[in-house]
Structure formats: C-alpha cells, structure tokens
Amino acid sequence: MAKSIAGPEIERLIQLLAKLPGLGPRSARRATLHLVKKREQLLGPLARAMAEAEASVRVCSTCGNVDTRDPCTICSDPARDHSTVVVVEDVSDLWALERAKALNAAYHVLGGVLSPLDGVGPEDLTIAQLVTRVEAGGVTELIIAVNATVEGQTTAHYLMDQLAGFDLKVTRLAHGVPVGGELDYLDEGTLSAAMRARTAF
Numbered sequence: 001m002a003k004s005i006a007g008p009e010i011e012r013l014i015q016l017l018a019k020l021p022g023l024g025p026r027s028a029r030r031a032t033l034h035l036v037k038k039r040e041q042l043l044g045p046l047a048r049a050m051a052e053a054e055a056s057v058r059v060c061s062t063c064g065n066v067d068t069r070d071p072c073t074i075c076s077d078p079a080r081d082h083s084t085v086v087v088v089e090d091v092s093d094l095w096a097l098e099r100a101k102a103l104n105a106a107y108h109v110l111g112g113v114l115s116p117l118d119g120v121g122p123e124d125l126t127i128a129q130l131v132t133r134v135e136a137g138g139v140t141e142l143i144i145a146v147n148a149t150v151e152g153q154t155t156a157h158y159l160m161d162q163l164a165g166f167d168l169k170v171t172r173l174a175h176g177v178p179v180g181g182e183l184d185y186l187d188e189g190t191l192s193a194a195m196r197a198r199t200a201f
Contacts, residue, residue: 010036064109064126066091074107082106083140087130089113089147093183100188102195108133113151114158127162134166141169143198147182160201171198
C-alpha cells in the first residue's frame with residue numbers, strides 16, 4: 001500500500017479529482033497541488049461554486065437537461081422551435097450541439113443507449129417519456145442524434161419501432177459523423193454540417 005504524502009483532507013481531494021473524466025492519479029495530484037497553492041484565487045471560489053451547484057442543479061422534467069431551473073432554459077425558451085425535438089444520448093451531446101449552434105430546436109436526453117451486455121434496457125432510458133411527449137402533440141419532427149456506435153444504432157432502430165404509429169417525420173444525422181464517433185468529441189463544423197444534411201430514417 002502506497003504511503004500517504006499529505007494530510008487526509010488533501011488525499012481525499014486527490015482521490016475525488018482522480019475520478020473525473022480525463023484525470024488520473026498523477027493529473028489529480030498536480031491539480032490538487034495547484035488548487036492548494038492558489039487557495040484564495042481558486043480553491044475557495046471553486047468550493048463555493050461546487051456547493052452552490054450541488055444545492056441548485058436540477059434535471060429538467062421535460063427533456064432531461066441539467067440546469068438550475070425546471071423546466072430548463074432551453075425548454076422555457078419561447079423562441080425555440082418546440083415542434084422539432086433532437087434526441088441525444090447524454091447531456092454532453094446536447095451541449096455539443098448547442099455549442100455548434102446547429103439548430104434552434106428542443107431536445108430529449110435518453111440517458112444512455114440500449115446495451116444488453118451492460119444490462120441497459122428500454123426501462124433504464126427515458127424512451128417512455130419521449131413517446132409520451134410525442135403523444136401529447138406538437139412534435140412534428142424527431143431528429144435522432146445518437147452516437148454512430150452499434151449501441152447507438154440499436155437504440156435508434158428501437159426508437160423507430162416505438163414511434164411507428166405516429167404521424168411524425170423522423171430523421172437522423174447525416175453520415176458525416178464518423179462511425180464509432182461520439183458527438184462530444186466532434187468539432188462544431190462537423191456537427192453543423194451533419195445536422196444540416198440530416199436524412200430520413
């Protein structure tokens with residue numbers, strides 16, 4: 001067992017930071033050291049911002065986005081085209097499309113993709129809520145913007161089956177999105193082009 005190099009509070013901070021995407025133990029140690037050295041400028045404000053976020057962040061009951069209000073800022077925006085709903089796997093994909101300013105539409109976050117090997121079935125995603133949303137009326141186009149992976153395509157086909165009885169235009173992103181690619185890692189230009197060139201499912 002590795003010997004501790006700092007007090008338990010600092011070790012705990014290192015361990016927590018190491019759990020963040022893109023940070024391993026070494027990067028977490030460097031980040032912690034930087035935060036500790038800049039306590040007044042970084043550590044204090046970061047701790048306060050995180051406490052405020054923990055107290056105020058909500059999951060939108062309409063689309064699944066994260067925000068400090070429910071319904072979220074996007075769902076509450078009257079300038080949005082709420083007749084068009086973009087279906088994404090995760091909030092990070094929603095944010096990627098928003099950064100690209102690809103479309104002024106509404107969204108629906110599935111919360112993942114179907115993956116029988118990982119034990120993820122339809123009941124683990126927000127597919128039922130999406131169907132209810134379409135049933136309520138007002139949605140004329142559904143853009144399936146899931147990642148171009150096997151699980152993503154399986155999820156897309158399952159959605160098509162669930163929505164088959166509705167008078168609804170269903171499109172998907174153009175094949176400019178590389179197979180096996182994930183939306184959050186694509187540049188804004190690629191995302192915008194793929195959204196503009198979406199095709200019938």
